[in-house]
Amino acid sequence: MTPPPRTATLFHDVRPFGGPARDLVAVDGLLVAEVPPGAVVERVDGGGRLALPTLVDAHIHPDKTSWGEPWHSRRPAHGIAEYVAGDVELARALPTPVAERALRLMSHAAAQGTRAMRAHADVAPAYGLSGIEGVAEAARKLAGIVDVELVAFPQHGVVRTPGVTELLAEAAASGLVTHIGGIDPAGFDADGDGDQLGTVFALAEEHGLGLDIHLHDRGEQGLAPLRDIAARTRALGLRGRVSVAHAFAVAGLSGTELDETADLLAEAGIALTTVALSATTILPFRRLAERGVRVGLGSDGVRDSWSPFGDADMLHRAWLAAWALDARLDEELEGCFRLAADGGAELLGLPKADLRPGSPADFMLVDGECVPQVVVDLPRRDLVVRAGRVVARDGRLV
Numbered sequence: 001m002t003p004p005p006r007t008a009t010l011f012h013d014v015r016p017f018g019g020p021a022r023d024l025v026a027v028d029g030l031l032v033a034e035v036p037p038g039a040v041v042e043r044v045d046g047g048g049r050l051a052l053p054t055l056v057d058a059h060i061h062p063d064k065t066s067w068g069e070p071w072h073s074r075r076p077a078h079g080i081a082e083y084v085a086g087d088v089e090l091a092r093a094l095p096t097p098v099a100e101r102a103l104r105l106m107s108h109a110a111a112q113g114t115r116a117m118r119a120h121a122d123v124a125p126a127y128g129l130s131g132i133e134g135v136a137e138a139a140r141k142l143a144g145i146v147d148v149e150l151v152a153f154p155q156h157g158v159v160r161t162p163g164v165t166e167l168l169a170e171a172a173a174s175g176l177v178t179h180i181g182g183i184d185p186a187g188f189d190a191d192g193d194g195d196q197l198g199t200v201f202a203l204a205e206e207h208g209l210g211l212d213i214h215l216h217d218r219g220e221q222g223l224a225p226l227r228d229i230a231a232r233t234r235a236l237g238l239r240g241r242v243s244v245a246h247a248f249a250v251a252g253l254s255g256t257e258l259d260e261t262a263d264l265l266a267e268a269g270i271a272l273t274t275v276a277l278s279a280t281t282i283l284p285f286r287r288l289a290e291r292g293v294r295v296g297l298g299s300d301g302v303r304d305s306w307s308p309f310g311d312a313d314m315l316h317r318a319w320l321a322a323w324a325l326d327a328r329l330d331e332e333l334e335g336c337f338r339l340a341a342d343g344g345a346e347l348l349g350l351p352k353a354d355l356r357p358g359s360p361a362d363f364m365l366v367d368g369e370c371v372p373q374v375v376v377d378l379p380r381r382d383l384v385v386r387a388g389r390v391v392a393r394d395g396r397l398v
């Protein structure tokens with residue numbers, strides 16, 4: 001009996017990174033140099049479009065979103081505790097279950113060219129594990145389209161909110177999460193008895209999970225926990241499995257102080273994520289990368305109780321990063337694209353999608369001229385390809 005012929009998908013007339021037109025050939029989810037002999041060929045016409053790797057959202061909160069829901073009017077809020085109260089209020093007011101809202105947002109993200117994401121979902125007595133379960137359900141429905149890592153995020157604090165430690169333990173044992181979260185151990189979560197970092201590191205170690213800790217505190221209040229996180233990471237042998245989100249304290253550093261902190265993080269194997277909120281909070285990702293620190297870019301909350309902004313479109317997030325950095329030069333604009341494409345991929349441990357033979361056949365086709373121009377103009381994603389298969393056309397999943 002002869003085996004069935006292999007199938008290849010040939011994307012004809014595309015321009016990888018804006019270079020000369022050629023064909024891209026995908027077999028078994030990977031790009032190959034040419035169509036294998038005897039393969040059955042499915043042909044997709046690229047129409048001379050630009051081909052770019054699809055992107056990775058290294059930090060998003062799908063459980064909190066009101067994306068696709070009626071407009072939500074926000075009240076003034078000051079400090080994390082008031083924002084958190086707003087989260088609970090919005091979650092109770094929204095008529096649509098988490099799983100459905102998360103699926104809607106994550107589908108939209110995938111159709112805009114997100115191939116993978118690290119999603120945070122709140123774990124607190126106000127919700128139990130419903131956020132985790134809802135996002136996990138959405139992720140199951142999007143299997144093969146977008147890869148999802150899930151963080152059990154103690155947004156309400158571990159020390160300051162009774163019951164969170166037990167829920168985190170339940171989440172860790174559920175098999176649904178890849179990471180345990182944390183939040184501002186020296187600021188927001190410092191009031192109370194207990195040791196947040198001790199608790200979350202112990203859970204991660206016990207269950208073989210990674211850690212992804214929100215750190216908004218600036219100055220020494222942020223840097224001291226960062227040193228603590230680095231020491232615990234080394235002591236528990238969790239190198240490569242710990243990341244810190246926002247790290248505004250690092251964004252505030254320059255010169256020798258920045259280099260020394262970068263070296264500490266690189267040596268402990270700790271990655272950072274940034275969401276490009278502003279010139280003062282975006283991480284100096286190129287300098288950090290030069291010193292061996294992995295940095296990913298993310299959406300953070302999307303149209304949630306904290307902010308009406310955000311759209312889960314990682315190309316737009318690259319635009320925001322470029323805007324925040326006052327980018328003018330092509331290399332600066334391309335650097336923001338690479339942060340969205342490669343930074344998150346490295347953080348999530350995914351193979352780089354660089355459109356070369358052997359790399360994942362994960363790319364998008366857009367009407368455009370070159371990478372810097374695409375970052376500025378944000379063209380519609382005409383076609384999104386995941387593992388060699390067309391998963392979205394014209395900004396919608398097929």
Ligand SMILES: [Zn+2]
Binds near residue numbers: 061
């Ligand atoms: Zn966040």
